[in-house]
Amino acid sequence: MTSLELGPPTSRARIRRLREKLLGWYDTNHRDLPWRRSRDPYAIWISETMLQQTRVETVIPYYERFLARFPDIESLATADRDDVYEHWAGLGYYSRARNLHNAAQMMVGDFEGRVPEQAEDLKKLPGVGRYTAGAVASIAYGQPEAVVDGNVIRVLTRLLDIRSDVAQKNVVERLWHEAGALALGERPGDFNQALMELGATVCTPRSPRCKPTCPLVRMCHSYAKGDVESLPNKPKNKKPRPVEAVAVWIPRRERILTVQRPETGLLANLWELPGGELPPKAEAKDHVEQIVRERVGLSLLSPTYAGTVEHVFTHLKMQLHLFRTAGAEGRVRNGGHQAHQWIAPDRFDDLPVSTLARKAFELLQ
Ligand code: SF4
Numbered sequence: 001m002t003s004l005e006l007g008p009p010t011s012r013a014r015i016r017r018l019r020e021k022l023l024g025w026y027d028t029n030h031r032d033l034p035w036r037r038s039r040d041p042y043a044i045w046i047s048e049t050m051l052q053q054t055r056v057e058t059v060i061p062y063y064e065r066f067l068a069r070f071p072d073i074e075s076l077a078t079a080d081r082d083d084v085y086e087h088w089a090g091l092g093y094y095s096r097a098r099n100l101h102n103a104a105q106m107m108v109g110d111f112e113g114r115v116p117e118q119a120e121d122l123k124k125l126p127g128v129g130r131y132t133a134g135a136v137a138s139i140a141y142g143q144p145e146a147v148v149d150g151n152v153i154r155v156l157t158r159l160l161d162i163r164s165d166v167a168q169k170n171v172v173e174r175l176w177h178e179a180g181a182l183a184l185g186e187r188p189g190d191f192n193q194a195l196m197e198l199g200a201t202v203c204t205p206r207s208p209r210c211k212p213t214c215p216l217v218r219m220c221h222s223y224a225k226g227d228v229e230s231l232p233n234k235p236k237n238k239k240p241r242p243v244e245a246v247a248v249w250i251p252r253r254e255r256i257l258t259v260q261r262p263e264t265g266l267l268a269n270l271w272e273l274p275g276g277e278l279p280p281k282a283e284a285k286d287h288v289e290q291i292v293r294e295r296v297g298l299s300l301l302s303p304t305y306a307g308t309v310e311h312v313f314t315h316l317k318m319q320l321h322l323f324r325t326a327g328a329e330g331r332v333r334n335g336g337h338q339a340h341q342w343i344a345p346d347r348f349d350d351l352p353v354s355t356l357a358r359k360a361f362e363l364l365q
Pocket residue numbers: 155158159202203204208209210211214215216217218220222223228
């Protein structure tokens with residue numbers, strides 16, 4: 001143990017050494033990512049929003065395409081909502097796109113067309129929580145603000161050997177406190193990125209590359225204990241709740257009916273084929289006509305079952321039973337949907353739709 005630099009977890013001298021080692025490592029080892037080439041707070045805010053819940057490799061082409069179409073706050077704030085969704089399509093969690101659009105409008109209205117500099121102001125924007133506010137304030141403006149994401153949680157719990165359940169409020173607060181102490185000092189934005197980069201590339205969930213790669217190995221309490229991979233201590237994920245629903249292909253004069261989901265809730269604002277959730281334990285074929293009548297006001301002409309597609313959301317496992325029909329009688333009413341349109345099937349791909357709606361469309365087409 002004497003050869004290790006272990007000391008009181010948060011002593012000033014230890015924090016200084018840790019910062020030096022990690023920044024030195026980051027300077028020579030960080031990945032060249034497009035948003036790291038930019039100092040533009042707008043671009044950094046877009047990248048941080050896209051990176052929530054989405055992998056770096058997935059984000060890169062979306063980030064480049066989004067910035068090419070909406071290069072600044074003004075162009076995003078004045079864009080059509082559907083245009084924003086189209087440039088987000090495929091990234092999932094569409095509420096992020098809606099929040100970006102609303103936040104850009106708020107920046108124009110309340111922040112003189114700029115990305116706010118202070119974390120407290122950033123948190124007033126829709127979709128900007130503690131993490132994103134800290135990331136943008138530190139990376140774009142050099143403010144000594146902390147970030148705590150999954151990577152930081154893993155590095156800090158291992159480094160400090162924090163064995164309590166990381167979902168507990170007091171543990172979360174402790175991690176923010178530790179990250180805050182570490183962010184104080186030179187180059188807080190680079191330091192925060194270094195911490196996240198270490199978690200993403202070295203201090204990985206399985207088989208972390210402690211020796212010889214990790215610059216912090218001599219300071220790492222869980223490594224000294226020989227028990228790294230059991231951290232962080234996370235509660236077991238709950239199983240997603242099973243839900244069943246129906247969707248119907250309703251043709252009329254070479255077009256099909258599509259509807260737009262409500263402004264809030266699951267898959268907000270996205271377009272899909274009409275249908276709705278089934279009552280528990282109900283048979284799809286017994287309820288499809290009633291659901292369509294209630295949701296869009298149409299009476300289906302002999303619907304026939306065509307297949308089922310499945311999609312797992314964070315908390316839901318959705319089984320969507322699909323039906324074809326020769327047509328439907330009546331006028332469309334928006335019962336719970338925002339809007340509807342009859343479109344040529346080859347235009348379906350132009351709409352902002354979820355992965356589940358696309359799976360349904362592809363099966364039925
Ligand atoms: S020594 Fe291993 S466990 Fe500790 S911070 Fe480095 S990679 Fe993570």
